[in-house]
Amino acid sequence: FFSGFGPRPTPFSPPRPAPPPRPPRIPLAGRLFPLLRTLGTALCLTYAVLFHRPLQQTAATATTPLLVFEALCAARWTRWLWQHPWSALSTLAVTVWLGRAIEAATGSQPGLQGDKQGLRLSLNGWTRLGLFAQLWLVWLLLSRLEVFGRRLSFWWVSLWTVLVEGKHRWRRSWPVLVVLLLLLPVVVAVIASSAVLGVMLIPVWGIPLFVFAFPRPLRVWPVNQVRHSPGPDSVLFEPFFRNLRATLSDLLGQGCLSSTPGSFYLLRHDQYMVIAELLESGLMQSMVLLKGLELQMTSCHTAEASRVDEIFDDAFGGEACYNEYWQHCLTPITQVDVDCYLVSDVKLTGIYEHxxxxxxxxxxxxxxxxxxxxxxxxxxxxxxxxxxxxxxxxxxxxxxxxxxxxxxxxxxxxxxxxxxxxxxxxxxxxxxxxxxxxxxxxxxxxxxxxxxxxxxxxxxxxxxxxxxxxxxxxxxxxxxxxxxxxxxxxxxxxxxxxxxxxxxxxxxxxxxxxxxxxxxxxxxxxxxxxxxxxxxxxxxxxxxxxxxxxxxxxxxxEYRARGLTYGPATWGVGALNPEAVRGIWGSLNWEMLYLTNDDEERYSIQAHEKLLRNITVQSAEPPLGYPVYTDVVRCL
Structure with a gap:
């Protein structure tokens, strides 16, 4: 019987070979970005060679530790110049401007007395430092100020939610506001101290009061293996992530996305939600971790996803001249076309029963x-x-x-x-x-x-x-x-x-x-x-x-039908506030132990349309988080 049929391993015919990926459309600015990057690096090196003579000028007075510190700063700045040229160039500009301002201040007032004389000695000490030591100090100051600004934004969004948002507002919000105003110096001091020390902030009881978490390194990679939840949805991210990695590589290479380590990006299309975490960044390469979230949306997930759609629609399809969602942890950046499976679910009521x-x-x-x-x-x-x-x-x-x-x-x-x-x-x-x-x-x-x-x-x-x-x-x-x-x-x-x-x-x-x-x-x-x-x-x-x-x-x-079509789709790309993400992640253990409700549900899993708390919790590492598909760490 059936001798004319050859053995087949699967009951479906083999699919046609996948078409070759379409070449990405690179704008003119993206084509010029590598050239501008090289020119900026060359300008910084030229300035350092022509105007930096710290060892010859300070050899008589400089101590050995100071010379070693200067050499370490020089090596560090040279590496930073090639890895992050725009950050190094802006740091160099601020350092040169600051040096010119100090020289003008000390040269125009030679007869300072008392406290002003001490200030002049401090300024003279700054000028006696080498250029690379000055660059390191300025970079440290600018980076801490950037972190302080992001954490201040995190605090402000939390405060605004407690006072204004109806679902999250307390019945007696004005007494809370009075207490927060009285404690404002303490809150600002805590935020500033955490920015200087590099430790994350943990929100207390859902109000904008924060405590220190224990210091954690930002670049600890998770277990480097593919992890996915059981079900037909997880495998959909596998071919999509192959295409997404090439797109993210182009965006990082063109300067559309920041290459700062510790950055978080959110990508959204239809039912899909993807979190991209930038773990490391170097010369023409970046280490990226991609996580796909669930397609079967819960009520909390749907509320936050709808707000994300509104932000992207307003940014890329609206006519507003300003960002109406500036009090939000998500900042829209761009739109990209990536091939993926387009999902459509249909109820079969009245179709097969007729x-x-x-x-x-x-x-x-x-x-x-x-x-x-x-x-x-x-x-x-x-x-x-x-x-x-x-x-x-x-x-x-x-x-x-x-x-x-x-x-x-x-x-x-x-x-x-x-x-x-x-x-x-x-x-x-x-x-x-x-x-x-x-x-x-x-x-x-x-x-x-x-x-x-x-x-x-x-x-x-x-x-x-x-x-x-x-x-x-x-x-x-x-x-x-x-x-x-x-x-x-x-x-x-x-x-x-x-x-x-x-x-x-x-x-x-x-x-x-x-x-x-x-x-x-x-x-x-x-x-x-x-x-x-x-x-x-x-x-x-x-x-x-x-x-x-x-x-x-x-x-x-009820019977339902699901159809998948592989083709290009337009994805919205936005940057998340990394301090808000790390703050929510840092509070998961504590909330699971002490802040569950009667159903043993974590407090932070509740929807928060400004902080995207439910989406952030899902993207955390298991067992605290539950992403549908987690890719291995890839080098782009």
């Missing part, structure tokens, strides 16, 4: 089964062992009435130009009836009619879609292992065609025969129709099959 749809199941199924067996058979004879009772007159009469002979002959090239509506009424010839494919289809038809094909239900069809409806005593189960796979594949094609029959208003049985052949060819070449989350589904996603389709049951037991 009597006309159920009546068309048998006709469409027989055409799909003939197509699959004909396409899968090799050249040469095929033999099938039919039992004696299956070759009687009843089987021949059923064949004359129900078998799609016109469709079968069109696949053989006979009468291919004349397709009539009554294609099952054509009388078969003895040569046609002796075809093993015809005998196999008729045997399957007889076996399925006794199991419910004549009056199918959605439960019965869904069981065949999942591949587990045939009993052990059925002829399909006993005949050959490959036969059941082909029957399941035919049922999957049938359910997809029934869905299109309602959506497109076509009749696959009585008309559109040429279109049906073209559609089945597309199914074989660029579609995978199967059960989500299986190995076949995972292989199809990894191979970037153009279209995928599955049917599943939702939370309420």
């Amino acid at each position: 009597p006309e749809q159920l009546a068309a199941v048998q006709g469409i199924f027989l055409r799909c089964l003939v197509w699959i067996l004909k396409r899968g058979a090799r050249q040469g004879p095929m033999s099938v062992d039919l039992e004696d009772d299956e070759a009687d007159i009843n089987l021949r009469q059923a064949a004359e009435q129900q078998f799609p002979w016109k469709w079968y002959q069109s696949l053989h090239g006979e009468n291919g130009a004349s397709f009539q509506a009554s294609d099952s009424a054509a009388p078969p010839s003895l040569r046609d009836f002796s075809d093993p494919i015809v005998q196999t289809v008729l045997a399957c038809l007889r076996d399925l009619q006794g199991a419910g094909l004549e009056r199918p239900t959605m439960t019965w069809l869904f069981g065949w879609f999942n591949g587990g409806q045939a009993s052990e005593s059925s002829w399909i189960q006993r005949a050959h292992p490959l036969l059941k796979q082909e029957v399941v594949k035919a049922f999957r094609y049938t359910l997809r065609l029934l869905y299109e029959q309602v959506a497109w208003q076509v009749e696959w049985v009585s008309e559109q025969t040429e279109q049906l052949m073209e559609r089945l060819e597309e199914f074989d070449e660029s579609w995978h129709i199967g059960v989500g989350g299986t190995d076949d589904w995972t292989r199809a996603v990894r191979a970037t099959t153009t279209n995928l389709f599955t049917i599943f049951t939702g939370e309420n037991g």
